Structures are given as C-alpha cells and as structure tokens.
Amino acid sequence: MPLDAWISLAVVLAVFPLMAFSRLGPDVVLLGAVVLLLTLGIIEPAQALGGFASTGLFTVAFMYVLVTAIRQTGGIDLIIRHVLGRPRSAFAARLRLLLPVAALSGFLNNTPVVATYIPAVLSWSRRLSLPAHRLLMPLSFASILGGTVTLFGTSTNLVVHGLLVDQDPGLAMGLFDIAWVGVPVALVGLAYLILLAPRLLPARRGASEAFENPREFTIEMEVDPAGPLVNRTVEEAGLRHLQELFLVEIERDGNVVSVVGPGERLKAGDRLVFAGTREGAVELQQVRGLVPSRQGESSLEKDFKERRLVEAVVSGQCQFVGQRIRDGHFRTLYGAAVLAVCRGGERVAGNLGQVRLQPADVLLLEARPPFIERHRQSRDFLLISQLNGAARPIHEKAWLAWGILAGVVALASLGVMSMMNAAMLGAALVLLTGCCTVEAAKRGLDTQVLLTIAASFGLGAALQSSGAAAFLADAALGLADGNPLLLLIGTYLLVALLTELVTNNAAAVITFPVVMASAESLGVNPMPFVVAVMFAASASFLTPIGYQTNLMVHGPGGYRFGDFLRVGGGLNLITAAVALTLIPLIWPF
Structure with a gap:
C-alpha cells in the first residue's frame, strides 16, 4: 500500500475517536482532517471541495427549508392537535403517538418532528396520567424507523444516494425503492416499541416532575x-x-x-x-x-407577560459544557437565568453556580418572551419548550406548506424531475408563498450537518484516490472469505457500530468508497451493500449520543445510559435481522 494510502487511513482512524470523545464538533474535526490531507497533497482542491457541489448535500439543504416552512406555519402542531386526542389506554396512546411520527419522519427531518412533539407529549402524558418516560424514548426511535422508509427520510439516505448517482447514474433509485425493506423494518420496530419497550423501561422521573x-x-x-x-x-x-x-x-x-x-x-x-x-x-x-x-x-x-419559564436541553456542542454556570456568565450571554438543573431525572442539588453543565442536562430557565424565538435554532440547545404562556398559534398557511411538500414528493416519486430539482422547486415555492421567511430558512439550515456531510466527501475521496479503500476492501474480502452475504453482514455491523460513536452521515460517507470497492473486487451487484449502509447508519438506538433525537429525549425523560442499551439493543437486533434478510432478496448479489 502506498504512503498516501497509509496517511489517509491514519487520518480517518484518528477522526473517529476525536468525533466520539472530544468536545469538538464533527464538522470541525472533519474539516480539519480535509485541510490536513489537502496540505499534505493527498487530495486535490477539487476533491477537497467536491462535497460542496454534491447533489445530495443540496437536496438536504432544500429539504431543511421545506421542513422549516412546515414548522413555521404550525404544520406539525396541526397534526398533533388532530391526532393525539384522548386514548383510553396506554397501548392506544402509543399507537396514536408512534404511527403518525413514523409516517411524518418518512418525509421530514426527524429533529424538528421530535422537537415539536416533546412538549406536546409531556403535556399530553400529564393530562392522561401516563408516565412520560414510557413515551419519549419510543418517540425518538419511531422517528428513526420512519426515516428508513423513503430516500427523503434522512439526510444520510439522500447523501448516500447522491454518492451512488455520482459514481454510476444508472444505479439511481426511486423515492420509495427502499420502502421494500424500510416498511417491514419500521413495522417490526414499531411493534417492538408498542408491545415490549414500555415493559423494559424502569420507572423514571422526568425533568418536568423534578421542576x-x-x-x-x-x-x-x-x-x-x-x-x-x-x-x-x-x-x-x-x-x-x-x-x-x-x-x-x-x-x-x-x-x-x-x-x-x-x-x-x-x-x-x-x-x-x-x-x-x-x-x-x-x-x-x-x-x-x-x-x-x-x-x-x-x-x-404567577403568570407575568414579561416572563417565560422554559426548559432547555443542553447539546453536546454547547460552549458551556464542562464549565461552571457562574464562570461562563450564562445569564450575560443568553439573557436568561438558570433556576435549576436536572440530570438523569434528578434535580442537581448544591450550589447552582458551581454546577458544570453536561450534554443532555435539562435547564429550567427564566427569560423574557423573545428568548424562545431567538434561541430556538441555537446549536447550544437541542430543545427549548415553554412551560407557561400560550402555545404557538396554528397559522392559516399550514395546509399550503403540506401541499407543497406533497407536490415535491409526487414530482420526485413519479420521475418528473430529480429529487434535488423537486426539493429546490419546493423550497422556492414556500419562500414565494410566504410559508417561510428568508431569515427563518437561513436559521433552519443545520450548517453543522451540512458541513459534516461536505467534509466527509473529502475523506471518502482520499480513501478512494490513495488506494486505501481498495486495500480495506481486500482485507474485508479476506475476512468474509469471498462470501457476499458475510461481507454484507460485516458491512452492516461496521456502519451500525460507527454510527453509535460518530454522526450517521460521516459513518456512511467515509465507508461508502470501501463498500463500493469491495463489491467491485467481488464482482457482484453493489446495491445490496449501498442499501445496507443506509439502514445501518440509521440504526442509532444503543446510546443517547448516537443520534440527535435520542439526546433530545434523554433529559426530559430522565433516562440513564443503560435504558438505551436495554431497549435499543433489542431493537437493533430485530431491525438488523429483518434488513439483512430482505436486502439480498430485493437486490440480489
């Protein structure tokens, strides 16, 4: 293996622990790795910047605008209002919650769906006298399962499909092609969440009870x-x-x-x-x-119009993580006062100013009314929900925003235009019709995700051009003994493990060239391996840090790390079994 390949491999191997265990954001780590490879001459400038011209990246960006429009107009609130209702049992409540969430997540980014549902579920569970912790983790997992049904379901699906089309346009997939595997996976997973998951979750106190x-x-x-x-x-x-x-x-x-x-x-x-x-x-x-x-x-x-009490979940990217609240001048920066901190379902006792913040901590804040809108898109907080005051109104353009999204899905699924063109047209329409303002669209773009995706392309290009991907493919073939089924299982397990440690997009994009090289060396159809990467990258059930929606429900639900292992472990096994059984049947080797 040439020196360039060894350097590329060393950089990639260093990237994964840095993303998993350091406080640096994945975008910073990956961009730094690309700059290093570019400086060392491993990749050309065109390869380093190739991700910024990817059709998958732009499709993800336009979809963020569409999702922002639905959220701005109260579209998701409209669904919640008409769907949740007053079920007569805990079983019926889980049905009313999980099935619509999975369906929505097939076409919308999971994060805003879960962020909108969490405050509604907390209020709903109190009204029905149901334990919120038995609903919030299934809510996050249902959104992940729903994302596996369509190519629009997750940014990972769109990005991997973009890579596939760039390499071989003849392998382009339809919007619902992965539904042949996605629907059975989602149905089996939802059955597990509805029937078994609540029994596996011990009693927990959520942040709302602690406050x-x-x-x-x-x-x-x-x-x-x-x-x-x-x-x-x-x-x-x-x-x-x-x-x-x-x-x-x-x-x-x-x-x-x-x-x-x-x-x-x-x-x-x-x-x-x-x-x-x-x-x-x-x-x-x-x-x-x-x-x-x-x-x-x-x-x-008491209720004062000048004051809002809000709960905010601290993200892993918050600049205050690891700092004392007093030392970091939290109140000066955010214009909000911390009243209490909840961690693992228990309020943190002792001197509040000396508390060092951790990811998934839930803060009870007192702030002025503008705080919520000003920091709703802040990368420092995963979720901000208001405890007092009126809920956001349902706007009259909600149905128009839903109609535009339906049109985008129809145009892409019928092959009238590409997914990127359909998403771009939809984004333009929501701006022109006033469903979303330009400022809101800008705030709705998750720049960290977009930069992570773009930088991942540079690392993938380095593995491919340096020969490292071919070397890893040969090693994988040796371990699989030339058996495509064993290689498929190995691919799924590797990507599923990586996605628990780093972002799902980075795990998928970096392993993609290795997977394609393996299929080429074996002389088999690459499609089973590509689809396995999509599904494995979405299988983020084992840890709260594996996926953003898991981290969002971790604090409000009062969960412990072991709760995710207990419930997510079984879900990982059954979804892997269904996916690995069906993928070779739908896309033969």
Whole structure:
C-alpha cells in the first residue's frame, strides 16, 4: 500500500475517536482532517471541495427549508392537535403517538418532528396520567424507523444516494425503492416499541416532575421599606455576587423585572426571587434591609407577560459544557437565568453556580418572551419548550406548506424531475408563498450537518484516490472469505457500530468508497451493500449520543445510559435481522 494510502487511513482512524470523545464538533474535526490531507497533497482542491457541489448535500439543504416552512406555519402542531386526542389506554396512546411520527419522519427531518412533539407529549402524558418516560424514548426511535422508509427520510439516505448517482447514474433509485425493506423494518420496530419497550423501561422521573415545585429551588425575600437597601442598585446592595445564590427576578407592583441587571434599583416592598441552595438562605438573613417574604404564593407560580419559564436541553456542542454556570456568565450571554438543573431525572442539588453543565442536562430557565424565538435554532440547545404562556398559534398557511411538500414528493416519486430539482422547486415555492421567511430558512439550515456531510466527501475521496479503500476492501474480502452475504453482514455491523460513536452521515460517507470497492473486487451487484449502509447508519438506538433525537429525549425523560442499551439493543437486533434478510432478496448479489 502506498504512503498516501497509509496517511489517509491514519487520518480517518484518528477522526473517529476525536468525533466520539472530544468536545469538538464533527464538522470541525472533519474539516480539519480535509485541510490536513489537502496540505499534505493527498487530495486535490477539487476533491477537497467536491462535497460542496454534491447533489445530495443540496437536496438536504432544500429539504431543511421545506421542513422549516412546515414548522413555521404550525404544520406539525396541526397534526398533533388532530391526532393525539384522548386514548383510553396506554397501548392506544402509543399507537396514536408512534404511527403518525413514523409516517411524518418518512418525509421530514426527524429533529424538528421530535422537537415539536416533546412538549406536546409531556403535556399530553400529564393530562392522561401516563408516565412520560414510557413515551419519549419510543418517540425518538419511531422517528428513526420512519426515516428508513423513503430516500427523503434522512439526510444520510439522500447523501448516500447522491454518492451512488455520482459514481454510476444508472444505479439511481426511486423515492420509495427502499420502502421494500424500510416498511417491514419500521413495522417490526414499531411493534417492538408498542408491545415490549414500555415493559423494559424502569420507572423514571422526568425533568418536568423534578421542576414541578418552584419552592424547592427558590428563596423569596422582600425589601424592607424602612431598611437601607431602598433606592440602592443590586450591585450596591451586595446582591450581585452571593456565594450560593443569585437574584433571578424582582416582583414589583404586580409586574416582574426578569433577568435582573446589576444597575437595577431596589424599591420599598420589592419581592426578590433568588435561585440556589437552602443553605444560602442563611446568607440572605444576614443582609440588612431584607426580610422573609410574607406572601404565601410563590412568585414563579404567577403568570407575568414579561416572563417565560422554559426548559432547555443542553447539546453536546454547547460552549458551556464542562464549565461552571457562574464562570461562563450564562445569564450575560443568553439573557436568561438558570433556576435549576436536572440530570438523569434528578434535580442537581448544591450550589447552582458551581454546577458544570453536561450534554443532555435539562435547564429550567427564566427569560423574557423573545428568548424562545431567538434561541430556538441555537446549536447550544437541542430543545427549548415553554412551560407557561400560550402555545404557538396554528397559522392559516399550514395546509399550503403540506401541499407543497406533497407536490415535491409526487414530482420526485413519479420521475418528473430529480429529487434535488423537486426539493429546490419546493423550497422556492414556500419562500414565494410566504410559508417561510428568508431569515427563518437561513436559521433552519443545520450548517453543522451540512458541513459534516461536505467534509466527509473529502475523506471518502482520499480513501478512494490513495488506494486505501481498495486495500480495506481486500482485507474485508479476506475476512468474509469471498462470501457476499458475510461481507454484507460485516458491512452492516461496521456502519451500525460507527454510527453509535460518530454522526450517521460521516459513518456512511467515509465507508461508502470501501463498500463500493469491495463489491467491485467481488464482482457482484453493489446495491445490496449501498442499501445496507443506509439502514445501518440509521440504526442509532444503543446510546443517547448516537443520534440527535435520542439526546433530545434523554433529559426530559430522565433516562440513564443503560435504558438505551436495554431497549435499543433489542431493537437493533430485530431491525438488523429483518434488513439483512430482505436486502439480498430485493437486490440480489
């Protein structure tokens, strides 16, 4: 094997642990690897930038715009409103939830579907007295299963199909071609989730239950009208740098001052709400001019138009991961105050300012109304759901947005135009008809996913052009002893393992050239192996970090790492068995 091949292989092998275990985003890791390969002369500039011209990448980008339009117009909320209803049993509730979610995920990106459903499911489960943790993990898994039914279902399917078409246009697939395997996989998986998964999940407390009593994590004091703090600023009163407490809001004359700044002046009778430990109450008692609140009802139980209470799930890309809340100046950056932190279904006790944030932590925040819209697309948070105030309205253009998506599906499935052209036309129509604003479309583009996809193409090109892919293919053939079925099983298992450690797109794109080289060396049809890559890359059931929707439900559901192994392990096995049985029958070697 030439030196270029060894270097390419070493870079790729270094990329996987970096993506899995470092705090660097997969886009940063992969772009860095491409820059290194380009600098070393392993790949040409055209190969390094080839991913940015991929039809699969642009199809994914246009689909993000379509999904944003449906979300902007309240299209998913419309489905939730008419579908969930009032089932008579837990079994009926799972049917009402999982079947529509799987169907939606066949045509929409999973993340916005799950993000929209989570707050609705939490409210719905409380109304029906059903444990939310028995619904949220199945919700995430159902969305993943639904994505395997069509080429539109996941960005991975679109990207792998784009690679396939670029290599051999004659192998192009129809929109519903993978449904021959996807539908049985989804049906078997959904049956498992509806019948067995709830029995495998032990009782857990979710974040909403941990946050349900504001008195547990707030301390309320009043400014003594005859005391020395009247007309002093928060800074001057010494309330800015308390050791185990921080001032969240001031209730004054029936209104509330939220996210209090250091220059805010205190008035006689102001009711001050502090977040922190009970031990911190001792410190407050020693501040001259403050007296315990004489009102019975907690301030946080009142509804003020100037204030919103929201839950936010911390993403793995949040710049505060690993930092203390106080040290990172969370309130200054986001304009929101942390009231409590929930981890693994339990509220984190102790000094709140000293808590180091971790991925999937659920934060209870107090913020002003614009916070939700401003940070809904933030990469720092996987999910932001409002606990008080009115839900977003159902807009009159929801049906138009759904109609445009249906038209895109029809044009692509009937072969009138390519998937990229149909998605591009749909994206243009939602902008022209006002279903989505240009600003919302820009925010809806998941740049991290798009950059990850584009950079993955550069690594794939390096493996192919340097000869590393051919070397790995020969090694795989040796292990499979020339048997295409064993090679197919090995391909599926490898990609399924990688997708639990890194992003599914990166796992699929980097292994694609190896798979194609293996099929060519064996002299068999490459299609079974390509389809196996699609399905294996979607089989992200074993860990909360394996897929974004898993991480989104991890905190609100109060799950532990072992819960995903317990439920996802069985789901991985049965979906692999169905897929590996059907793929060679539909696409013979």
